[in-house]
Amino acid sequence: MTAAPLPGESVALLEQSPSEKALAGGVKPRRWGSWYVAETRLKVMRGYLQTMVATGIGTPLLYLYALGVGLATLIDANMGSGGGQVSYLVFVAPALLCSAALTTATEEFSYPIMLGFKWNPTFFAMNAAPIRGGQIINGVTIAVIVRLVAQSVVYYLFMRLFGAIPGPYGWLVIVVGVLTGMALGAMLMAYATKLEEDKGQFNYIMRFGVIPLTLFSGTFFPLSTLPVWLHWIGWISPLWHGTELSRVLSYGYDEPVWLSLVHVAYLVLLIAIGWALARRLAVKRLNK
Secondary structure (H helix, E strand, C coil), X not given: CCCCCCCCCCHHHHCCCHHHHHHHHCHHHHHHHHHHHHHHXXXXXXXXXXXXXXXXXXXXXXXXXHHHHHHHHHHHHHHCCCCCCCCHHHHHHHHHHHHHHHHHHHXXXXXXXXXXXXXXXXXXXXHHCCCCHHHHHHHHHHHHHHHXXXXXXXXXXXXXXXXXXXXXXXXXXXXXHHHHHHHHHHHHHHHHHHCCCCCCHHHHHHHHHHHHHHHCCCCCCCHHXXXXXXXXXXXHCHHHHHHHHHHHHXXXXXXXXXXXXXXXXXXXXXXXXXXXXXXXXXXXXXXC
């Protein structure tokens, strides 16, 4: 005698064998696995939501006030008002947004990736289900993009509050900030995916990679003020490309159109390479 179906349960489902039910239950994870992983990562981020909110609000408030208002007063007084120059606040604000996105992406694509593979190997558990390695990387990336968008929106609103966005297309700095963070973050994700042991590599990357890039990428002063033999640091830095592009959109910084296109192409290329490489390495590592 066949048992009566439970509410919401079809007769066809009851007639399936256990193996058929298992295969049917894996259809959604196989199709939407990336979004399931993204949902999981966002729930994990919710655990340190207070820190993210405090950082997301405090960082733009402190930096824009200290550098854009306090220091800008001295710089603008020495520069004078001639020559069509913008204020130091307008100059530095887009760079601060891109720099904040870069720092956040570095945090999210370093230790959390190592955690999922080694210290708390949840990625292996996900891969044991119908979720593939590439989907795991996609989900992590989607979650970080969500955080970068939210953070950049808050930063943009503070820039508006401080009067640091005079141009009509200033809202596009949100997109540029996400691209900037992802450009370095995707490459770091690929490196973290391959990393087997933590011997302080991420600390070295922060101290000898991210910090020098912040100082020598035209963030606080134009790259042209540096010696010529240091310009190459800016040329290879995602932060310089993002900063220059964000200034074009923020206040109409004068640069050739072809150079703006180079900025976009360079950032997108780094994202594509890092993302694809991370997917490939994740599949290889999870299927050993």
